[in-house]
Structures are given as C-alpha cells and as structure tokens.
Amino acid sequence: MPAVILFDDPVLRTQLLPLTYTRPIAGIRCGIQTIAEKWAGCLNSTVSFQTEAYLSTKFTSIKTGDNLYINGGLCPDVELIKVINSLEIGAMLISEKDELLALRTDKSWQYSRETGQFNLLTYSKPFTLIRNVWDIFTFNGAQIKADFERITSNKKSIAISDPFTHCYNPDQIFVEEGAVIKASILNAENGPVYIGKNALIQEGSMVQGPFAIGESSVLAQGTKIRPNTTIGPFCKAGGEISNSILTAYSNKGHDGYLGNSVLGEWCNLGANTNNSNLKNDHSIVKLHSYATNQLENTGLTNCGLIMGDYSKAGISTMFNTGTIVGVSVNVFGGGFQQKHIPSFSWGGSAEGICEYRLQKAAAVAADTVGRRNVDFEETDRAILQAVFDLTQNQRNY
Known part of the structure; x- marks a missing residue:
C-alpha cells in the first residue's frame, strides 16, 4: 500500500x-x-x-x-x-x-x-x-452530509434519553458515546445532526442541521445553531451561530452573532462579540487577499469573519462584513474593526493598533493551551516565531 x-x-x-x-x-x-x-x-x-x-x-x-x-x-x-x-x-x-x-x-x-x-x-x-477561505463555510453543509454518511455507516447511535429533548427526523441524528443532551430541540429535517463523543448540549439549545459538534465540545444554554455549522472538538459555543466553523479548541461561549465565518484553533470571542455577514446594500463582499495585498471580490453576498489561530476579541467587539484577522491578534474596543488586522496586532480601530510582542504572544498562547491540559511544545513556539517573521512587513502601524 x-x-x-x-x-x-x-x-x-x-x-x-x-x-x-x-x-x-x-x-x-x-x-x-x-x-x-x-x-x-x-x-x-x-x-x-x-x-x-x-x-x-x-x-x-x-x-x-x-x-x-x-x-x-x-x-x-x-x-x-x-x-x-x-x-x-x-x-x-x-x-x-x-x-x-x-x-x-x-x-x-x-x-x-x-x-x-x-x-x-x-x-x-x-x-x-x-x-479560498470562503469555500470552507460555503462547502460546509455538503461536507457535513458527506462525512455524516461515511462516519455513521454501519454504526448505531446512542439513544437520547432526555424526555425534554425533541428531535425532528431522528433517523438523521447521530449521537456518539458519552454525549449529553438536555431540554433541547434538534431539527434534522434539512440535514443531519452529528453529536460527537462526550459533547454536551445544554438546556434550551436549538439546533438546525446540517450541524456537527466534535468531541467534548459544549453548546451553552439557549444556543441558537442555524444550518451548515460545525463546532470542532474541545470548543465552547453560545449565542447565535450560522454557517460557520470553529476548527478546534476555540470559544464563542456567550451571546452574540457569528455568521458565514471560520475561526482557527485557540481563538476566543468575548461576550457580545458580533460580526456582519451581509452589507446593507446587498453588494458582493470584498475580502483581504494575501496574494494581492488588497481587497478582492469573493463573489458572495454573505461573508463574515476569518480568524487565524490564537487570536482573541474583547467584549462587544464588532467585525465588519468580510473581515480577516491574522494569527495571534488581540483586538478590542469600540466601533467596527478594520477589514484586515495583521498577525501579531494589539488594539482596535478606535484605540489604535500596535505590534503584539512575540514573547508576550507566545506566553499567552502557552497559557491558553495549558488551560486545556495540552502541552505548548517547542515546535508550536517555533511556528509562532516563523509566522511573526513572515508577517512583519504587514504590520504598518
């Protein structure tokens, strides 16, 4: 072979x-x-x-x-x-x-x-x-369906025992061992719902498929999940999420809207963080291109936030339609943020942005990873160093 x-x-x-x-x-x-x-x-x-x-x-x-x-x-x-x-x-x-x-x-x-x-x-x-980055959420619903069919083939779902959880089209709902669902609504009429090993769906959550939640991830109380959404393993999700992907180990644990978006690993969105995914004039969204270093048409009317690994947003942060946030960014403050925030940036549109020092960024990354009992290894630190060096000419503050 x-x-x-x-x-x-x-x-x-x-x-x-x-x-x-x-x-x-x-x-x-x-x-x-x-x-x-x-x-x-x-x-x-x-x-x-x-x-x-x-x-x-x-x-x-x-x-x-x-x-x-x-x-x-x-x-x-x-x-x-x-x-x-x-x-x-x-x-x-x-x-x-x-x-x-x-x-x-x-x-x-x-x-x-x-x-x-x-x-x-x-x-x-x-x-x-x-x-392209927007293909990830554009293709996500179809890929959930394809993965669901393959992963669940010849397997039997764990039964949902909670009497207060209501399922629509239960044949398209698959629950892995150890998952817990309480007083929630799971609607698989328009696509499958996959609930990973040891996942927790808390009271009052409303889920529309296609949807997937990975191992040991959590939907907080009252979470609203709209179609074509993936919550990767070891994530915490809350508020309202539509056609978005949290890759792994990332948190959007509070109220606020995330739509047509992709978060990398080890990201955190503070309470009441929101993103726009549709312009008021319904025109095509432009997104920062790393190939041309300028805004390029996506061909989409719905496009939200793309965020690289280890990046965080403070409470009530507002992201504009079609925003790119790089690796290891700490963004916060009032008003809409700029549409491209380079890697290793600290601040926001209203407060101004400066460079996020590598030593501090690596220390925060190590602490973030350590809180989940995962080792932040020398290879991870070396990757951050390489990204810091590669992106230095993008940080023109």
Missing part, C-alpha cells in the same frame, strides 16, 4: 491564509472532519504532509518507495477515491482546469507543475477543492 502524502499547492496555500500560517491545507476542517482525517478514513491509512519547511517539524512527511501524493485541499468522494486508488506509479491526475489533484511515484517528489515524467490523466467528474 502506498504512503499517502497530502501536499500543499503553494497558490492555494496563499489563498487560504491566515489559516494556513499554522497548519497544512489538509489540516483545515470542512464538514465534520479535517481534510486529512477524511482521507485517512477513506483510504484506511495514516497520512502525512508536504508543507512549508517551518511547519514540517510538526506536520511531518513520511515517504517510501511507493508514494501517493494528494492535493491537500481536495475533499474525497466515492468516484475520486476509486480513481486515485487505481493510479499506477508514474501517473498524475489533473482536472479539466489543469489543477493538480494527485500523483503516484516511486520517488520523492516536491511540488512542481512539471509533468514530463508522468502519464497525465484528466479527471472530468465534479469534485470539491478548497481554493
């Missing part, structure tokens, strides 16, 4: 910043699982990564004499798996738009669009490729 290596396409990686500052593309969560977890399950194999040098200590690459490289932004489906599994050594799979999807080789390979040594095969069927 070949070694499975999920590679970063450098163009896509730039388009997926700031989330890919701290993880390979395949570490992005879309649906119930990350892309890497999807491929590991579908291929019944461990996976490794080909990514930036500063990430490779944590996200290692394991190569053998038979290597199957798969685009890290590519989400598996039945037809795609069948074709990729059938690739012979020396074959390269591309899309009709000349996007590199997968290849198999008996050599070590670094990303390149040179195709001379490969037998080119064109994949003409539909597929899901995460190309």
